[in-house]
Amino acid sequence: MNKEKEINLENLDKKHFLHPTSSIKQQQEDGPAIIFEEGKGIYLKDINGKEYIEGMSSLWNVAVGYGRKELAKAAKKQMKKLSFSSAFSTFSHESAILLAEKIARLAPGNLNTVFFTSGGSEANESAFKLVRHYWLLKGEPERKKIISRKKAYHGVAAGTTSATGIVEFHQMTNSLAPDFLHVDSDSVAALKKEIEKEGPKTIAAFIAEPVIGAGGMFIPDSDYLKGVRKVCDEYGILFIADEVITGFGRTGKMFAVEHWDVKPDLLVFAKGVTSGYFPLGGVIISEEIHDLLKEKSQGTLFHGFTYSGHPVGCSIALKNLEIIEREHLVANSSLMGSELLNGLKKMENQFHCIGEIRVIGLLAGFELYENAQTKTRFSEKVAPKIVAECAKLGLICRSVTYDDSDTIVLAPPLIITKEEIEKVINIL
Ligand code: PLP
Numbered sequence: 001m002n003k004e005k006e007i008n009l010e011n012l013d014k015k016h017f018l019h020p021t022s023s024i025k026q027q028q029e030d031g032p033a034i035i036f037e038e039g040k041g042i043y044l045k046d047i048n049g050k051e052y053i054e055g056m057s058s059l060w061n062v063a064v065g066y067g068r069k070e071l072a073k074a075a076k077k078q079m080k081k082l083s084f085s086s087a088f089s090t091f092s093h094e095s096a097i098l099l100a101e102k103i104a105r106l107a108p109g110n111l112n113t114v115f116f117t118s119g120g121s122e123a124n125e126s127a128f129k130l131v132r133h134y135w136l137l138k139g140e141p142e143r144k145k146i147i148s149r150k151k152a153y154h155g156v157a158a159g160t161t162s163a164t165g166i167v168e169f170h171q172m173t174n175s176l177a178p179d180f181l182h183v184d185s186d187s188v189a190a191l192k193k194e195i196e197k198e199g200p201k202t203i204a205a206f207i208a209e210p211v212i213g214a215g216g217m218f219i220p221d222s223d224y225l226k227g228v229r230k231v232c233d234e235y236g237i238l239f240i241a242d243e244v245i246t247g248f249g250r251t252g253k254m255f256a257v258e259h260w261d262v263k264p265d266l267l268v269f270a271k272g273v274t275s276g277y278f279p280l281g282g283v284i285i286s287e288e289i290h291d292l293l294k295e296k297s298q299g300t301l302f303h304g305f306t307y308s309g310h311p312v313g314c315s316i317a318l319k320n321l322e323i324i325e326r327e328h329l330v331a332n333s334s335l336m337g338s339e340l341l342n343g344l345k346k347m348e349n350q351f352h353c354i355g356e357i358r359v360i361g362l363l364a365g366f367e368l369y370e371n372a373q374t375k376t377r378f379s380e381k382v383a384p385k386i387v388a389e390c391a392k393l394g395l396i397c398r399s400v401t402y403d404d405s406d407t408i409v410l411a412p413p414l415i416i417t418k419e420e421i422e423k424v425i426n427i428l
Pocket of ligand 1: 118119120121122124153154155156209213214242243244245271281
């Protein structure tokens with residue numbers, strides 16, 4: 001790439017491209033940090049030909065890696081045959097039907113019916129509306145509050161911003177949707193107390209990421225999810241698992257709730273379902289919820305996106321899930337997760353600044369301290385600087401600095417090998 005073209009792209013970027021979840025000031029002052037051009041396996045290349053290990057699978061989503069010809073072929077075939085058709089009302093098409101059946105087969109318990117969206121925010125938003133609709137049909141219209149966890153990330157639409165438990169996202173608009181409540185992240189007692197305080201008959205649902213991702217990579221205590229399931233059952237509250245990051249093998253199980261043998265009433269997915277080759281998400285509902293909808297719903301269910309069940313997205317998802325199964329990527333996530341943990345532990349032994357390593361499958365985070373033993377933090381957060389240095393050395397990872405945390409997070413593609421994990425650790 002010649003210098004002139006690079007400068008031109010940087011100028012166009014500053015003038016015309018408002019980046020998602022970004023520092024506008026930094027973009028205007030520095031320009032785009034890296035302009036990516038192509039990807040293969042776990043690697044991305046920028047416009048200058050420099051190669052990077054994508055240690056975050058981009059946005060935790062590129063599970064099967066980049067440059068998969070099979071997925072491009074599946075997209076092309078579907079585009080040529082039926083580029084789009086509506087799934088509104090009673091219209092339907094083959095790829096959405098087959099994908100819904102496939103996901104129902106993979107999902108735990110009696111989660112058997114799928115509503116499709118274009119991504120995770122729309123999927124969580126749909127889950128909130130569906131549970132509220134469920135309670136209306138059930139004759140309990142006062143059940144509309146949604147409880148979520150502090151530190152949770154559920155998206156950036158109106159309801160999902162409000163369900164998100166990271167205050168920076170609330171402050172961005174200074175206007176939250178009503179009927180969203182937040183409780184401490186890892187306390188069953190706090191959930192129970194909040195339900196009692198608000199009145200159990202006013203609560204529609206509790207939503208949780210089985211493993212908190214964007215909020216800093218927190219794995220729950222071993223009895224937490226079982227405990228919240230029990231509390232939800234006690235008060236007749238629906239439990240929504242947000243598996244947008246954790247679904248389809250990321251944690252070493254097909255779905256993360258399987259680690260704790262918990263069955264949610266609704267399960268939300270996105271990201272890994274297409275490995276980012278097409279925007280797609282959805283919510284899987286239990287047979288009980290579907291039965292009630294079938295029994296009581298009259299007329300139109302007034303909720304649907306133009307791209308709910310996009311044929312091209314569904315065809316790509318079917319092929320992507322086939323790859324995940326054929327290449328045993330769920331098992332590889334678990335195995336390579338152990339390698340990653342070993343590597344991070346070695347680093348912990350070598351450097352006194354590393355503490356609290358949290359790894360489950362290929363989701364990992366660790367904290368940075370001036371002295372990890374005494375838990376003394378650096379006077380200024382260092383994770384962003386380390387992330388910037390890693391990028392220079394050819395590794396993309398992420399920093400989380402909400403509240404007290406000074407965390408590095410990793411979520412490499414599920415295809416990563418032992419040798420590639422060693423490269424990641426060496427760069428770190
Ligand atoms: N839920 C979780 C757990 C997520 O991590 C994300 C995105 O990172 C979302 C929901 C929102 O998904 P999307 O960005 O596709 O709207």
